Amino acid sequence: MCNASRAALGYLLRKTGLVGLAGAACVLAAHASAASAPTPTLFHLSIVGTAHQQWTYSSAPVDDGTCVRTEKSEGIRAVTFQTRGPVLVRLLGGRVLPVDVRVLSGTVRLNGANTTNEVCGVDRNEQIADCAQTKRSFSAARIRVSSPRPGFAALGPVRSVRLAQANCPFEPPDVIRRPLGPTLNTLTLPKEALKERSVARINLTASRSQRVTYASPQSGNLQERAEWRLKFVRVSP
Numbered sequence: 001m002c003n004a005s006r007a008a009l010g011y012l013l014r015k016t017g018l019v020g021l022a023g024a025a026c027v028l029a030a031h032a033s034a035a036s037a038p039t040p041t042l043f044h045l046s047i048v049g050t051a052h053q054q055w056t057y058s059s060a061p062v063d064d065g066t067c068v069r070t071e072k073s074e075g076i077r078a079v080t081f082q083t084r085g086p087v088l089v090r091l092l093g094g095r096v097l098p099v100d101v102r103v104l105s106g107t108v109r110l111n112g113a114n115t116t117n118e119v120c121g122v123d124r125n126e127q128i129a130d131c132a133q134t135k136r137s138f139s140a141a142r143i144r145v146s147s148p149r150p151g152f153a154a155l156g157p158v159r160s161v162r163l164a165q166a167n168c169p170f171e172p173p174d175v176i177r178r179p180l181g182p183t184l185n186t187l188t189l190p191k192e193a194l195k196e197r198s199v200a201r202i203n204l205t206a207s208r209s210q211r212v213t214y215a216s217p218q219s220g221n222l223q224e225r226a227e228w229r230l231k232f233v234r235v236s237p
Contacts, residue, residue, distance in 0.1 A: 040097060041196045042235040044086035045145070047101065049228040051079040051181030057172040060217035067120040072220070074112045075131075075169040079180055081106030081141070089232070094150035094194035104141035104158070108179070110134050112169035131168035138162055141180075151194055153187045153204070155228070174212055174222055181226030182208045193232075202232040 058072040084105050090097040111133040118125045144156035161179040187206045192199045207227040214220050 038092060040090035040092040043089050043091055043196075043202070043232040044235060045089045045099075045101070046083050046086050046231045046233070047104065047143075047228065048082045048231075049080075049180065049226065051077075051081075051179075051224070051226040053077040053079075053175055053181060053222065053224045055172055055175065055220060055222040057214065057220040057222065058218060064118075067118050069119075070117045071170070072115040072117065073169040073172065074115070075171065075175075076111055077171070077175065078109045079106055081180060084139070086233070088235070089145065091193065091196040091232070094189070094196065095147035096145055096153050096189075098144065098146040100142060100144050102140065102142045104143060105139040106137070106141070106161075106180075108136045108138075108163060110136070110166055110169070110171075114167075114169050129168060134166065134168075136163050136166070138179075147189075148186060151189050151191075153189055153230075155184050155187070157183060172214075172220075172222060178224070182210045182224045184208050184226065184228060196234075200234045204230040204232075206230075 054076050056072070056074050058070055061068050061070045081104055083101060084103040087099065087101050087103065089099045110131075112131050114129045114131065116127045116129075138161050141161045142159045145153060146156075147153050158180045163179065184206050185208065187204060189204060190202055193202050196202075205227070207225065209223075209225040212222040212224075214222075
């Protein structure tokens with residue numbers, strides 16, 4: 001309003017010698033507006049989670065000269081993950097202001113078997129390789145946390161889960177794309193999150209399960225479940 005009125009009142013201000021006073025009034029009004037804006041409440045966010053994936057998956061048959069070869073994987077995969085330390089986040093009006101959580105670390109345990117089927121005319125050959133349990137770790141996965149509207153929170157896709165490729169058993173493409181299990185839907189925050197200035201702690205637990213059935217030329221199915229626990233602890237003023 002001060003910028004708009006300056007041009008309109010320029011003549012009057014020059015005549016009355018109040019230009020400096022008008023400038024001071026504009027500064028004071030700007031300061032008052034900034035002071036009245038609400039400030040976010042600071043919390044430390046910690047995340048702990050698990051994922052479980054189990055599958056029987058046959059890839060598309062491959063022609064190999066006069067033979068047709070099919071590779072089948074049967075696997076059980078268990079993942080545990082957590083933030084390596086509390087992450088500073090801001091809540092305002094029941095919203096989690098967007099933040100990138102960059103310190104997710106975890107462990108993946110995998111066991112199962114690979115089976116190779118080869119058909120050459122009327123001859124069939126099957127080879128089964130049992131796999132010893134393996135353990136892999138990651139330390140710098142990322143996820144974005146935000147609120148689409150007051151009282152809700154959303155977790156973005158998990159990124160930068162760097163793991164060595166597993167060959168026994170080999171992992172289906174869906175497992176590689178979702179290393180921490182199925183993506184959660186928008187989460188409902190507890191009611192106290194709408195009054196973040198008056199609470200010391202907010203706990204949130206969410207889970208999702210899903211089943212994927214593979215269609216020809218692939219075959220098999222994948223069952224997945226993920227559970228996330230988020231804890232917000234208010235930072236002491």
